[in-house]
Structure formats: structure tokens, C-alpha cells
Amino acid sequence: MSRFLIYGANGYTGRLIATEALRQDLEPVLAGRNAAALEAMGRELGLKWRAFDLSDPGAVQREFDGFPLVLNCAGPFSETAKPVLDACLAARSHYLDITGEIDVFALCHRHHDAAAERGIVVAPGTGFDVVPTDCVAAQLKARLPDATHLVLAFEAGGGPSPGTAKTSVEGLAKGGRARIDGELATVPLAWKSRTFRRDGEARTAMTIPWGDVYTAYISTGIPNIETYMTVPPATIARVRRLRLLRPLLGLAPVQSWLKRRAGARPGPSADRRERSDCRVWGEARNARGDEAKLEIAAPNGYALTATASVGMVRRLLSAGARGGFYTPSQLMGADYVMTLPGVRRIGD
Incomplete structure (x- = not known):
């Protein structure tokens, strides 16, 4: 299974992640609010795209239906995390994002029980943060x-x-x-x-x-x-x-x-x-x-965000995990960062 959705794909970091996912033979579907930008990006990368905002919860859920995983790259996450997470819970899609915002981590953590009940993973902070x-x-x-x-x-x-x-x-x-x-x-x-x-x-x-x-x-x-x-x-x-x-x-x-x-x-x-x-x-x-x-x-940090996020996407698409909230080290192990390209310990 290689298909997943990137929301905010036409943003700076979303584009880097989409390109890295494609390089690793995954099939991201590009999504966000800007139809013109997404269409141009889709033509450039040879990927499918869809444009929608987050104002209608039911419509967002329908857009997510059928996707095993959604990676939210649309910041500020104080505005986007809740509607995307709510739609993921309704659609039973794993939720990942690249936030570094403390209040967003707290929001996601509060949904641990709901995610566990639905068998989905909620794992914010899949990039350089954190x-x-x-x-x-x-x-x-x-x-x-x-x-x-x-x-x-x-x-x-x-x-x-x-x-x-x-x-x-x-x-x-x-x-x-x-x-x-x-x-x-x-x-x-x-x-x-x-x-x-x-x-x-x-x-x-x-x-x-x-x-x-x-x-x-x-x-x-x-x-x-x-x-x-x-x-x-x-x-x-x-x-x-x-x-x-x-x-x-x-x-x-x-x-x-x-x-x-x-x-x-x-x-x-x-x-x-x-x-x-x-x-x-x-x-x-x-x-x-x-x-x-x-x-x-x-x-x-942006190069690391792309490889770290795609690595976590690959893990969930291929092997899954017990539903609930995870930090990166809980989901991937403490040594995960050392497996990423270009990462090394200093003086150890």
C-alpha cells in the first residue's frame, strides 16, 4: 500500500515531502486550498490532486475516506490540526503532521483514547520538530x-x-x-x-x-x-x-x-x-x-523533515501500529533519527 494524502502539499515543506515520497516509490495525493497551485504541482510531479478547505467537517471527511493516512503540512497548525484530526478520526485515517506547536501536541494527546478506539495512529511532529x-x-x-x-x-x-x-x-x-x-x-x-x-x-x-x-x-x-x-x-x-x-x-x-x-x-x-x-x-x-x-x-532541518516524515509514513502504511497517540520515539524507536540520511553522533 503506497497511497496517502498530503494536506498543504503545495506549501514549502509539503512540496519537499511530496517529492521525497515520490522518490521512495510512494503515491501521495496532493491536497490543499489552492487549486491552481495544486494543479500545476500535480502536472509537474505526475500526481493526482484535489482542492478543498477545512470549513465543512463532513466534506473534509469525505475527502479523506479511503485514505489510510493523512499527513498535515498546512500551518499554522493551531488553525488546521483540529479539523484535519477530527476528519481523520471520522474517516479512520492515521493522522500525522509536521508541527512543532506545544498546544497542538497537547490537542493530539487528548485524542489518544478516541484514536485507540478507532485503531488509528495520531503522531504529530514528524519532522525536525521534533x-x-x-x-x-x-x-x-x-x-x-x-x-x-x-x-x-x-x-x-x-x-x-x-x-x-x-x-x-x-x-x-x-x-x-x-x-x-x-x-x-x-x-x-x-x-x-x-x-x-x-x-x-x-x-x-x-x-x-x-x-x-x-x-x-x-x-x-x-x-x-x-x-x-x-x-x-x-x-x-x-x-x-x-x-x-x-x-x-x-x-x-x-x-x-x-x-x-x-x-x-x-x-x-x-x-x-x-x-x-x-x-x-x-x-x-x-x-x-x-x-x-x-x-x-x-x-x-527541511531535508530531515522530508526524510523523517516519509519514513514514518512508510512504517504506518506497511506495518501499522496499535491505535493511539505517539511521539516519534515511541512510534519509531529512540534510534530512529540515527537511521536518517546524513545524521551522525558527535564524539560518541
């Missing part, structure tokens, strides 16, 4: 089973896609997030800063509301989790100044203006993706102060 970090977290848990604190960090080159940029704008209004004593907590933007070392050179980093503050807790049970992204010191200072503007950042007109500006920038070119890469750091610590650390190198 496959490498989730797998690193699970590997560290195996090395230090009684860990009480987990730090995850990444450096991603190449720049964001329009969809990722819009999602980041939404995040500014919500503030930072961390897992503290097992509970999700709202913290200030750029709550903490520190350095990580890449090839002997220091990289400054700040805390960000990365999806692992939700998913890594599900995967590992470690009660204290912080997530960092490397940025220049000037960016940390600039983000901290935004704390004063946080009430304004949530206003609808401000959000619309910022999203228009963010969405106007194209995603990284193929050449830029080829020339950029990622690093992921993980640190676990237990109550005695024992530590376990892990660092991995990976290709550009």
Missing part, C-alpha cells in the same frame, strides 16, 4: 533512567519557511514555555540563556517554547525540561525587550501584520539547504548530579 530532539531525549533516558532534568538545544541553519515564520509570530504572544516539576509552565521570552559548544566554539542560546517541553515528557517522564535555540547575543537582548510588548503582540491586527511580513519571505533555496546543517545537543541529569550528554549532526 524527531531529532525527541529521539535524543529517549536515548538519554535510556542512559540515565533516573534523570530528573533534561536540556535539549539545537542550531538550525538555512532560515525558516513562510509557515514556520508565521508559527513563530504566534508564539511571541504566548511567551516562553518549560516543563517544571512535571507541569507545563509559562515563562518569560528568552527566560534563560547559556552556551553550547560546536566543534570547540561557543554558541550562545536562549530558551524557546519548542515542542519537546510537551513531547519529551511523554517520551521520557523526565519532569524538568528546558529547550534552547542558538542565536547571537544581540537577538537574546532583543527578544527580552519584547517581553514588555507581549500584551500587544497577541492583538489580532498586530498578529495579522506580523504574519503577512513573515509569510512574504521565501523559504531557503535548494542550494542554501544543501549548504546548511543542524546540530542537536541533549543533557540529562539526576538528583545525585550524574549526567549523560549527547550531540548529533544532521542535514538541514
Whole structure:
């Protein structure tokens, strides 16, 4: 069985995933709202397509009927995850997406029982958000089973896609997030800063509301989790100044203006993706102060998203899984990221 549906296929990341799926002899059907873009893409790739929006739940279910799996690539997922997930539950189609949004992970997790009852898998975060970090977290848990604190960090080159940029704008209004004593907590933007070392050179980093503050807790049970992204010191200072503007950042007109500006920038070119890469750091610590650390190198995050997502699609189409909610490491195993092209451990 090789047929599945990609919703948001004509977006930046959706196109990369569709191309990778085709390269691996799968048969994605392209879907989304923009009929003209989908028709042109379908002609280019030799794939079937269908155009529909998500406003009518019954109509969306009918579009999904007969597909064993739907991969949602249409962000921001705060807007699309619920209608696509609801339709997948009604159509009994596995639901996957490439989100990194904490609230979307929580939404999907709340549907665990409904998914289990219907025998479908709900597995959000099948790309760079959060496959490498989730797998690193699970590997560290195996090395230090009684860990009480987990730090995850990444450096991603190449720049964001329009969809990722819009999602980041939404995040500014919500503030930072961390897992503290097992509970999700709202913290200030750029709550903490520190350095990580890449090839002997220091990289400054700040805390960000990365999806692992939700998913890594599900995967590992470690009660204290912080997530960092490397940025220049000037960016940390600039983000901290935004704390004063946080009430304004949530206003609808401000959000619309910022999203228009963010969405106007194209995603990284193929050449830029080829020339950029990622690093992921993980640190676990237990109550005695024992530590376990892990660092991995990976290709550009969008290239990894394409191969990681298609790998998870292939797994579910060929072997399936017991219905319910899964994080990437729960579905594919802690070492899954190490099987992806171009991924390697550093100094291990």
C-alpha cells in the first residue's frame, strides 16, 4: 500500500515531502486550498490532486475516506490540526503532521483514547520538530533512567519557511514555555540563556517554547525540561525587550501584520539547504548530579523533515501500529533519527 494524502502539499515543506515520497516509490495525493497551485504541482510531479478547505467537517471527511493516512503540512497548525484530526478520526485515517506547536501536541494527546478506539495512529511532529530532539531525549533516558532534568538545544541553519515564520509570530504572544516539576509552565521570552559548544566554539542560546517541553515528557517522564535555540547575543537582548510588548503582540491586527511580513519571505533555496546543517545537543541529569550528554549532526532541518516524515509514513502504511497517540520515539524507536540520511553522533 503506497497511497496517502498530503494536506498543504503545495506549501514549502509539503512540496519537499511530496517529492521525497515520490522518490521512495510512494503515491501521495496532493491536497490543499489552492487549486491552481495544486494543479500545476500535480502536472509537474505526475500526481493526482484535489482542492478543498477545512470549513465543512463532513466534506473534509469525505475527502479523506479511503485514505489510510493523512499527513498535515498546512500551518499554522493551531488553525488546521483540529479539523484535519477530527476528519481523520471520522474517516479512520492515521493522522500525522509536521508541527512543532506545544498546544497542538497537547490537542493530539487528548485524542489518544478516541484514536485507540478507532485503531488509528495520531503522531504529530514528524519532522525536525521534533524527531531529532525527541529521539535524543529517549536515548538519554535510556542512559540515565533516573534523570530528573533534561536540556535539549539545537542550531538550525538555512532560515525558516513562510509557515514556520508565521508559527513563530504566534508564539511571541504566548511567551516562553518549560516543563517544571512535571507541569507545563509559562515563562518569560528568552527566560534563560547559556552556551553550547560546536566543534570547540561557543554558541550562545536562549530558551524557546519548542515542542519537546510537551513531547519529551511523554517520551521520557523526565519532569524538568528546558529547550534552547542558538542565536547571537544581540537577538537574546532583543527578544527580552519584547517581553514588555507581549500584551500587544497577541492583538489580532498586530498578529495579522506580523504574519503577512513573515509569510512574504521565501523559504531557503535548494542550494542554501544543501549548504546548511543542524546540530542537536541533549543533557540529562539526576538528583545525585550524574549526567549523560549527547550531540548529533544532521542535514538541514527541511531535508530531515522530508526524510523523517516519509519514513514514518512508510512504517504506518506497511506495518501499522496499535491505535493511539505517539511521539516519534515511541512510534519509531529512540534510534530512529540515527537511521536518517546524513545524521551522525558527535564524539560518541
